[in-house]
Amino acid sequence: MHDLRRQALESGKTVSRKARSRVASGASSKANSARNSPAQSRANSRGPAARHSSDDEEYLSDGTAWSHNSIDDLLNGEDVDLPADAWKSELHTRIEQIVDRKRSCTDGRADSLAAFAHILMARFAKDIIEGQMDELLPSMVRSIKAETSERETVMALKALTVTIVTMDSDDIYDSVADVLKRSIADSESNQVKISGIHALGMAAFLGGASEEEQEDIMTFFLEIVESDGLSVNAHDEGSVVTAALEEWGLLATDFEDLEEATETAIEAFVEQLESADAGVQVAAGENIALLFEKSYTPLEEDEEASGDEDGSDDSDEGSSGHKMVKRYSVYRRQDQLIHTLDELANVSTRSISKKDRKTLHSSFADIRNSVEKPTRGPKYSTALDQDTGRAYGGGRMKVKINRSVEVRIDKWWKLHRLSALRRALQSGFIHQYDENEAVSRCIPFSVAAKR
Template structure:
């Protein structure tokens, strides 16, 4: 397994300048057909706020995939209540191992598909996922992994309903985070890619994109294979979804953008990959979908951040300019390493800054107040990081009168009573969002008990 410490919208579509210049085609027509209508017709304000965890939320239809999963879980009243009781440690009446017994039963049901109904498979998959999301169950599932993964893939490839496919993809993603393996990427890659390309369900495409990102990160993909997946995701972004038969589907493009950024956090040297990626991301800033714009902007900020690395022992320090990029982090932390610019991220930086500034101050009636607020907040951060790449999300230039230091990045996530996790780098934000997309409400429990999750985001906790 990888050493993770080292790796350490009104229409609901994205319509960029490139897409507007293309003639309509059969592909575009199919992309707007019934399979996409459900996702496209949702309210454009997809960002669900989370006041307890720094307003960190995800703006893709992955949340709708999770809605399908929760709907499945809640509609089976008899089993759901018992499962919820079993996983609640506060329930003194529940046997300590009740959830383990339930999990064992569900795994057997998933593995043994004989005489199972569609509804039965949906229920078993959703119950299994609910348990391993809420509990850290690596010891329980490890011995069954060789049977579970093929069984889950059968529901992904041959799901008799959209719900079965989506919940199986969700189950596979949580399984991979719970018990990573060096061999799973090779086993699941083709099936996930085929689902992304061939499925007529928008939700299945989105779920498969996110599961592909998880499988690449935790399933044993090499650096070369990771780059191949990123190139595949970039094709989806550059084509506005056309390459996977999802023409102008903002939710599919957003998912590809998010997973590209997540995987980019693994790669140390991004210089050769930066130019084509930046061209695609800048293009998507013109999208009519705020989720696409924000995901593209966050990737831009990440690439600027990655263009700066720590000063080597044999290098001379850059000029001590209080306004320089290399001095920005030390202004809030005098012990912070000196960061040095290694290459130019984007040749037309003045034009990019103008675009980012326009988005940070956008005023239009076509967007909801929530979407406008989200654009303003996120692009103010992104613009700040493009101008000063050593500054992370929610960076504040204001000086604390008591300490005489800049406040710096003030984005934090509460981890129960332990304190607050500071998200002061874009790579941390990308990984946090990726983990929360999969683990949802189980993130804190996995962060505390799942070494793999902690190793993905090894951040010091600032105790109160």
């Protein structure tokens, strides 16, 4: 494990020739990122789980003229004097403030964008914003392009991301892709880069990008990973690399055949297992697990079983009974990879925080399991049921939507999509899954068993 730590990001991990060749010779690493992005400095001091769950919430409430409590009162109708649809009036007001740029200031627009995003996360409001997209989208793009302040830009990016999920429109990607890529590459703020990466990933996933355009965005994200952030002037910034890894994984779930993409990506992901940033390591590991999962597909009816099929105990979707067939090799040094994953699953060095150690142990135990047995998804249990004598298997990770519907996260592609949608919708995910067809379409549900 000591060897893994010697090539830490913060100690200046060597960039490969392949990575350097992708980056312009005049590119320089970003200076004094803490000064430009105090929120990012706070994020780096916490474990990956804390960053993923709380950064958006911090940023939404930091310095705004309104409070979450006041907006939540409107959303939840806790004040008996408030009409049930009071949040709709508030949303209309915020839209007017975002669109009317001549009468707004930078701080005011940031407040309105933050409130708009918060409401849109918690309520499915496509019918309200659909008719105003011709003004709303260009205004958000202008806030991103101008980057008058870090906070306004980040709020615009978050508002854009949740708008994409709400609209589920094929017309958004073309309007925002170029400005998002420029913002990611040129901004001096790491927080802007991170939010921009997540917005671009969602735009390519739900905003109408073609398959070729999705592949181009995946290449863009992979260049960030291969260069440790240098390709977007964020060298050795672990959170930027983590965002690129996460969004690459999201887009990869949209492809049935990942053989060609696997050949170019697997080396970069394996290399990032040596990062000192736990978020980078986990995101790289989850992408590796996804690539192994994708290398197996069900045995077709007209195919004959060979030595490469997997047993019915590990059948696709848990209950389908399909035998799974290995279609191609993911990584030529699989034994070495499993050894690395074992070390990460059992890391005990005190140089890593207790929270990060717990995250690494939990994540890499699952990742290692899937690399060895690619038909096993996250949280697969090898423990034996005393009644049947069979392994409990997958499906232990569940998200309960209501009394009769639950989402079983028994595949890595489902986990990637769940994580992306939770980043965009935060605590509003459950409500959106119930109301927004775009969200429920991304992750199939299962009927909860009756007790």
